[in-house]
Amino acid sequence: MEHHPILEGAFVRDFAYPGEPSTATAARNFSVLLAIFALIVMSGCVGLTGKSGVVPTIAMDVTPNPVEFGTVLVGSSATQTITVTNSGVAKFTLEKVIASAAGFTISGLSSAETMAPGQSVKLTVAFKPTSAAQESANLLVTINTQSPKTAGSMKGLGSSSLLSVTPSTVGFGNVSVGSPVTQALRLTNGGSTSVSVKSVSATGSGFSISGLTTPQTLTPGEAVNFTAEFNPKTAGTEAGSISIETQSTPVKVDLTGIGVSASAQLVASSTSLSFGNVVIGDTPSQQVTVKNIGTASAEISGASLTGVGYTLSGATSKIGLAPDQSATITVEFCPKTAGSLLGKVTVSSNAAGSPLVIQLSGAGTEKSQQASVDLKWDESTAKVTGYFVYRSSKPSGPYAKLNPEAISGTSYSDTTVVSGQEYFYVVTSVNSANIESPFSNEISVTIPAK
Numbered sequence: 001m002e003h004h005p006i007l008e009g010a011f012v013r014d015f016a017y018p019g020e021p022s023t024a025t026a027a028r029n030f031s032v033l034l035a036i037f038a039l040i041v042m043s044g045c046v047g048l049t050g051k052s053g054v055v056p057t058i059a060m061d062v063t064p065n066p067v068e069f070g071t072v073l074v075g076s077s078a079t080q081t082i083t084v085t086n087s088g089v090a091k092f093t094l095e096k097v098i099a100s101a102a103g104f105t106i107s108g109l110s111s112a113e114t115m116a117p118g119q120s121v122k123l124t125v126a127f128k129p130t131s132a133a134q135e136s137a138n139l140l141v142t143i144n145t146q147s148p149k150t151a152g153s154m155k156g157l158g159s160s161s162l163l164s165v166t167p168s169t170v171g172f173g174n175v176s177v178g179s180p181v182t183q184a185l186r187l188t189n190g191g192s193t194s195v196s197v198k199s200v201s202a203t204g205s206g207f208s209i210s211g212l213t214t215p216q217t218l219t220p221g222e223a224v225n226f227t228a229e230f231n232p233k234t235a236g237t238e239a240g241s242i243s244i245e246t247q248s249t250p251v252k253v254d255l256t257g258i259g260v261s262a263s264a265q266l267v268a269s270s271t272s273l274s275f276g277n278v279v280i281g282d283t284p285s286q287q288v289t290v291k292n293i294g295t296a297s298a299e300i301s302g303a304s305l306t307g308v309g310y311t312l313s314g315a316t317s318k319i320g321l322a323p324d325q326s327a328t329i330t331v332e333f334c335p336k337t338a339g340s341l342l343g344k345v346t347v348s349s350n351a352a353g354s355p356l357v358i359q360l361s362g363a364g365t366e367k368s369q370q371a372s373v374d375l376k377w378d379e380s381t382a383k384v385t386g387y388f389v390y391r392s393s394k395p396s397g398p399y400a401k402l403n404p405e406a407i408s409g410t411s412y413s414d415t416t417v418v419s420g421q422e423y424f425y426v427v428t429s430v431n432s433a434n435i436e437s438p439f440s441n442e443i444s445v446t447i448p449a450k
Contacts, residue, residue: 059088062139062152069127069156071249073191077128078156082106084123084141086115092143094121097151101137103129104154129158132193162191163218163244163251172230172257176295179262180231185253187226187244189218196247204240206232207255212244232259264351265294266321268358275333275362283334288358290315290347291326300327300349307343307360309335335364373414373445377427380437384429388436389414392424396442399426406430420449 063083072078086092095112099105108123115121129135139152166186175181189195196217202209212226228242242253269289278284292298303316311334315327335341343360375389386406390399391414402414417423423446426439 057088058090058092058143059086060092060094060141060143060151061085061087062141065139065152067125067139067152067154069154071157071159071162072127072129073162074129074132074158077126079124079126082123082125082139082152083120084115084151085120086117089117091116093145095142095145096140096148097123097142098140098148099125099137099154100140100150101135103127103135103156103158104137106139125154127154127156129156132158134158157248159191159248162189163195163197163246164188164190165242165244165251165253167253169254170228170256172255174258174260174295175230175232176262177232177235177259179295180229181257183228183230185226185228185242186223187212187218187251188223189220192220194219198245198247200226200242200244202228202240202242202255204255205238206230206257206259207238207240207242209242228253228255230255230257232257235259235261260295262296263294264292264296264298264321264323264349265353266290266298266300266347266349266351266356267293268347268356270358272359272361273331275360277363277365278333278335279367280335280338280364281367283332285330285332287314287328287330288345289326289328290321290356292321292323292351294351295323297322298349298351300347303329303345303347305331305343305345307341309333309341309362309364310343310360312345329358331358331360333360333362335362338364338366370415371417371419371447373417373423373425373447374411375414375425375427375443376411377440379410380429382429382431382437384431384437386430387412388428388430390426390428390439393421395424395444397424397426399424399439417445417447419447422446 063085067080067082069078069080084094084097091114093112093114094109097106097109105126106123107126109121113121134155134157136153136155138150139154140148141151142148166188170183170185172181172183194217197214199214200209200212208229208231210227210229212224218224230238232238237258238256240255242255244251269291273286273288275284275286290300298321300315300319300321302318303312305312311332312329313332314329316329319327321327329345331345340361340363345358345360347356348354349356377387386408387410388406389402389412391402392399403412422444424442424444426442428439429437
């Protein structure tokens, strides 16, 4: 057995109490104590122990232990992180951490590291299988320059076939109690050899699977479709999984869903309609959409209207709306009198929060009168074919012709005037040779301001 200088500077005084061994005897016993230690490996813990009070305890933990890689495709690699911790009461030097077999490598410890009690170091374990077989190795540690000791184990399965499920997780979201929802999935063999699917099962309340026949064999590149279903029996959050058993590690798909109590809920695209100012006699209209955003059918018993000047059409009688279904209501505003007019549409149903109310507003206004100037003149004594009317905003012109074609009558109505303005008019006549007479006498007209 090798000797290690665990204690430094130790000495023995040359005396003894009555009945105790002599100094020489004590020295020999002390030398024996220094020569005794053991490297203990149990449940991932490596330790160095001695007589209490003489040799401090050295202990080391490795987590996780064992390190399990599951199934890894041949030629690919998988990694996991392990933590090495000084769980004893004395410091030690971690010299080396290695794997006992090919296919596994450990990295992260570039040089020896002295670890105080409670100190940890993280290392990376990699598994790269070279054949389609189960592989394992021991995790060996070297402490204080001693020979390597087993501190843990590693295992993994090399496979030349690789099964995958798309999607890899399924979240059903909110699902009404008693109204099942399904999700399509696809199982694919992405490896280079055939895979035997032995069985498939679903766990978790309300979850089930269909469409995947077992046992069956999937050749390389082959894929099959199947269906997962969530049919909650009660309200609340549920979790489960699909397990597809093969000759190696099972393929799992996590499932989640929330059961909700079925209820109808109606919402309107707008809770108010404003028509603004509407000339008496006009009839503008607006539409509002009522939609069922609940999880159960909504039964509309009817839509009623209050308010003068409004009319209602569309989904105003009894109608049923399935979840996500909608209906349209049309409101028309035809004021008979001037002034503000208010109203509302009330939609009654079995939905939560019934009735649904839509406020209406609008104002009737009088039709504005357009100012105009009516002109008349005496018929020309000469033989003419028509007349032209000219207008200016200044006395004596310049004038602008108002009618591009000669008019045969002796009157004209100018409807392009503006309130508060003064205008000056003259008239000319034209004969069959298209010869136009001089301007008539000028008249002026002032348009009253509103």
